[in-house]
Amino acid sequence: MKKLKRSARLVEMTQYLLSRPHRLISLTAFADRYQSAKSSISEDLAIIKEVFEDEGIGELHTLAGAAGGVKFTPKIGQDTAMETIQTVCRQLEQPERVLPGGYLFMTDMLGQPELLSELGRMFATAFAGREIDVIMTVETKGIPLAYATAACLNLPVVIVRRDNKVTEGSAVSINYVSGSNKRIQTMSLARRTLREGARVLIIDDFMKAGGTIQGMMDLLGEFNAKVAGVGVFVESGELGTEERLLEDYVSLAKVTAVDLKSKQTVVIPGNFFK
Numbered sequence: 001m002k003k004l005k006r007s008a009r010l011v012e013m014t015q016y017l018l019s020r021p022h023r024l025i026s027l028t029a030f031a032d033r034y035q036s037a038k039s040s041i042s043e044d045l046a047i048i049k050e051v052f053e054d055e056g057i058g059e060l061h062t063l064a065g066a067a068g069g070v071k072f073t074p075k076i077g078q079d080t081a082m083e084t085i086q087t088v089c090r091q092l093e094q095p096e097r098v099l100p101g102g103y104l105f106m107t108d109m110l111g112q113p114e115l116l117s118e119l120g121r122m123f124a125t126a127f128a129g130r131e132i133d134v135i136m137t138v139e140t141k142g143i144p145l146a147y148a149t150a151a152c153l154n155l156p157v158v159i160v161r162r163d164n165k166v167t168e169g170s171a172v173s174i175n176y177v178s179g180s181n182k183r184i185q186t187m188s189l190a191r192r193t194l195r196e197g198a199r200v201l202i203i204d205d206f207m208k209a210g211g212t213i214q215g216m217m218d219l220l221g222e223f224n225a226k227v228a229g230v231g232v233f234v235e236s237g238e239l240g241t242e243e244r245l246l247e248d249y250v251s252l253a254k255v256t257a258v259d260l261k262s263k264q265t266v267v268i269p270g271n272f273f274k
């Protein structure tokens with residue numbers, strides 16, 4: 001790369017860090033990339049670190065020593081997150097989104113890149129301190145959300161299928177009971193997609209009683225994998241606590257009431273904000 005003026009270097013360095021979250025980058029790598037002294041690079045990083053933290057973009061961690069460097073951790077400020085979720089709540093309360101069974105139509109929202117990026121940053125913030133090897137979700141609507149979270153955490157994604165695909169080779173399949181309608185359903189995961197003992201963050205778009213997520217947790221047991229956390233975009237608050245199959249999870253929004261006749265819905269921020 002050609003030598004840049006400092007203003008241009010700051011812009012390019014910022015973009016470089018933003019596109020490589022949770023990756024340790026040595027000062028030597030930066031010095032070689034920009035053909036600049038390490039002292040100049042350190043000064044630039046100090047400026048970027050201040051802006052990142054002041055604007056709620058994330059944190060820039062410095063590791064000393066020969067193997068040290070800097071690592072960018074994406075995060076989102078509480079005020080920014082609340083503003084986004086309040087907009088989400090207003091959209092979810094639209095009468096035309098009410099579906100039979102008390103579900104809400106969310107497919108269009110989960111196709112908006114800007115919103116997905118914000119939601120991914122929220123989950124990345126919630127689980128930033130945990131050791132995670134992979135993000136897991138079940139097809140299909142949770143996939144965009146899982147990838148948005150994975151992009152912020154710089155982790156791979158594993159997708160649980162409703163049925164076994166011949167193109168994925170041998171797989172582990174289990175039956176589970178849906179928590180909401182008590183029906184027995186099947187899910188499967190290709191053996192090659194997840195190593196034994198992996199630490200897994202489960203991400204899903206909607207949780208009623210938690211049967212699907214509990215099924216994924218049971219499936220992980222077949223791989224001797226560990227659940228590092230559970231994040232859901234929207235949870236239903238209409239069920240009693242005795243009906244809920246999960247207790248430890250992070251939700252971004254919560255449906256507290258759905259009137260199927262009037263199509264009136266009440267949606268509030270989830271426990272991420274507590």
